[in-house]
Amino acid sequence: MSDLDTPQAGDDRAMDDDVVALLMRQHGDIRNLFDEVEASQGEERRDAFRRLVRLLAVHETAEEEVVHPYARRNLAGGEQVVEDRLAEERAAKETLAALDDADTDDPTFMPRLMKLRTEVQEHARAEERYEFTHIRRSADPGQLATMAKAVKAAESMAPTRPHPGVESGAANIAVGPVAALMDRTRDTVRKTMGEGG
Ligand SMILES: [Fe+2]
Numbered sequence: 001m002s003d004l005d006t007p008q009a010g011d012d013r014a015m016d017d018d019v020v021a022l023l024m025r026q027h028g029d030i031r032n033l034f035d036e037v038e039a040s041q042g043e044e045r046r047d048a049f050r051r052l053v054r055l056l057a058v059h060e061t062a063e064e065e066v067v068h069p070y071a072r073r074n075l076a077g078g079e080q081v082v083e084d085r086l087a088e089e090r091a092a093k094e095t096l097a098a099l100d101d102a103d104t105d106d107p108t109f110m111p112r113l114m115k116l117r118t119e120v121q122e123h124a125r126a127e128e129r130y131e132f133t134h135i136r137r138s139a140d141p142g143q144l145a146t147m148a149k150a151v152k153a154a155e156s157m158a159p160t161r162p163h164p165g166v167e168s169g170a171a172n173i174a175v176g177p178v179a180a181l182m183d184r185t186r187d188t189v190r191k192t193m194g195e196g197g
């Protein structure tokens, strides 16, 4: 893990008010989950991987629904910045879809996971550099807070910590296909954005 991409973690209040702080904390959570998958085995690895898949799906969907549209409309050169980010997200999603029902004990699992990790990491770095810093400069506090609220609503669909009784529970592992989770996330985000006006 490089310290170049260490998120500037704020306190929880900052994350309620600032979509950039919140998304950067999620980038950190994603990195930690990759570490957790790498460091574990068997059932524990399976559980950590399910949480990683879930958070990735929810995170990318929330970005697509909330921050990319804002960046497209409001940043100088925003169209191109967002097109580049969407291309990276598509590539990572394809790798993710291919891994989604992978056997985490299979010898091919770790090399494929590392490929995904590299893609996700480079993408996150590009977002932070070309998109997030500019959003923070251009959005007013109300916009940052409204976007944060929608991303928080999405996040509630992706617990990052293991559930108690993980060894017994099919419920926490059977999240269904990634595509279905993305659909549900999209609905939740749109509803929240709609309420916020
Ligand atoms: Fe993204």
Ligand SMILES: [Fe+2]
Binding pocket: 023, 027, 059, 063, 124, 127
């Ligand atoms: Fe991201």
